[in-house]
Amino acid sequence: MSAVAKAAGVSVSTVSHVVNGTRLVTPETRKRVIHAMDLLGFEHHAAARSLSAGSTRTIGLALTAASNPYWSELVAGIDVEASRSGLDLMIVDTRDDPRHEARVIANLLAHHIEGLVIAPALGWRDLTLPLLREHPIPYVLVDRLQDLRVDQVGVENENSSAALVDHLLQLGHRRVGMVAGMKGLSTSEERRAGFLLAHRRHGLEADPRLLVEGLSTSQGGRLGMLRLLSLNDAPTAVFCANNNMTIGALAALRASGLRVPQDLALVGFDDYPWADLFEPRLTTVAQPLTAIGARAVQLLLRRISDPAAPVETLRMTAHIQHRNSCGCSPEGEPVLSHEQ
Amino acid sequence: MSAVAKAAGVSVSTVSHVVNGTRLVTPETRKRVIHAMDLLGFEHHAAARSLSAGSTRTIGLALTAASNPYWSELVAGIDVEASRSGLDLMIVDTRDDPRHEARVIANLLAHHIEGLVIAPALGWRDLTLPLLREHPIPYVLVDRLQDLRVDQVGVENENSSAALVDHLLQLGHRRVGMVAGMKGLSTSEERRAGFLLAHRRHGLEADPRLLVEGLSTSQGGRLGMLRLLSLNDAPTAVFCANNNMTIGALAALRASGLRVPQDLALVGFDDYPWADLFEPRLTTVAQPLTAIGARAVQLLLRRISDPAAPVETLRMTAHIQHRNSCGCSPEGEPVLSHEQ
DNA sequence: CTGTTAGCGCCTTCAA
């Protein structure tokens, strides 16, 4: 930078200011500086700036498992919104393991990121939350919302689950099962609540035996579905509370030789990029992940610029992606009716 | 750090050396320093170290589109291998756009990353390659290998494509079509070569009309398949050269009311996390992506430590994930035979 | 509108 200054016949401070646009510079000198810069191939040294200015212009993103395509859209939303604000993004994978999570986040902190978007792992409160608390770093939670006064953005789990189950009940199903997610996850609890809410709305009481544990994994979904099928009064329709479990449930159905939706209607939370090509074509709740990502960054920026701003919890509305695993035609016309 | 030094009654330089283990320190003083460190909650300022030492302990990863689940496994492989070596990973999305690619990579360079793993976008040679050339930064290419003397790791495209097409020919198919990838991509060319190779091995000549362009996209795959179906002597089996095109081809088949494998056998390059749940269950070439990621990092580390090391191009062998879209039973037993 | 200068927090040569 001093070389540029010399070449342009100005001081380093002027160069710094044209680089950052932080104070008025005569158009003419600015031009000289810029010319000198690309003459010498000047490059901004991010670390030096960060050291000096105390700001890295980088935000972190901690995800539970990059291996779930579920995040792709979210990452895209965050990426676009961050780069729009001139922020770099540093993505880390927590492996959904609290210890690893704390480790990689400590790492992010050592990099002096200016904010953090985090999809908390189960058990994050033991290590990560304290870490975050003892550091003055703004952060916002996504996906698995917490019962805490922190900024967070997720989806309307309860209402959209209820709407999906409503649909099954309206089709005439009277024994609707649910493969629920890992206990303790807010998303699991909320979706479970939606399942129950739909029943109440129809003046029904859900049979507790039809509500099984699926651990949020595809393996859990498989076992959960098998359990439901083994009941002597098995459900005629099933709601799976996340994408992995839906996969597992489908595998179980296939192994049992049951057809969807002829033998059993199946719907799930979370949409897939290729949902149209599964057989059956799955009716799902599709989250607005891009929007969630974008809003998360916006919340983060607001928190960064105004640490005293009121805490916000955003719940985006999801929509039902209507296909035919629920027993409707692709157009949404009921094709089969299941009456007891 | 100076605070730690004072607390421990030593100089900052000693503190620095115990932090980095860069010179001998009496066990006793070391203990005092360490004690002082966690007493004061000392934290290494990465930017300062980087400024002073000129090393950031961070590598970059530039991918064409985080939105393709295809990369998940690769990222996992890279992440694990990098963290094993104490390196941080900074992931950016090039959007498969040469201009955006150059932009985000310049960004990475401004961060003074120590190395870069890149899945080059089509057209990367115009902007990115020059950028990389004028910077003394080690990098390794993954996936789309180039005809350049640079470190790179990918998969055996030609042989594995040939093996897959071999399989179709062995089943008795005599008119095998191919939906090929975007021209100019090395992966496309190699897979195309594999298709031709298989025919030669069987003493056959591939009908050029059966080799259509699919642009590497699902839309292209759809159109390519439609073109094949419109031929008056349409193929009885088709090989799609990547996951997106297979998806598109499947959509075209569904729209045309054709069943796989009964009416047409279909196989594709690239496996899917959920391939078992597509209908039909797709027979594919599955790349060892985790291993590719790990090897890429190893290559990068070697290049970093020894800039003069011989350039390497690694081709990992893929395996055929045998399901039933090829017209075999799940166990691999031919169930149908297509003879002209 | 522009220049001077004191650090940011750490590493590392040089000297003891």
Next chain:
DNA sequence: TTGAAGGCGCTAACAG
């Protein structure tokens, strides 16, 4: 085995 001190490249008062 340890200290002292200069400097990495840049920013941001402060002064002109």
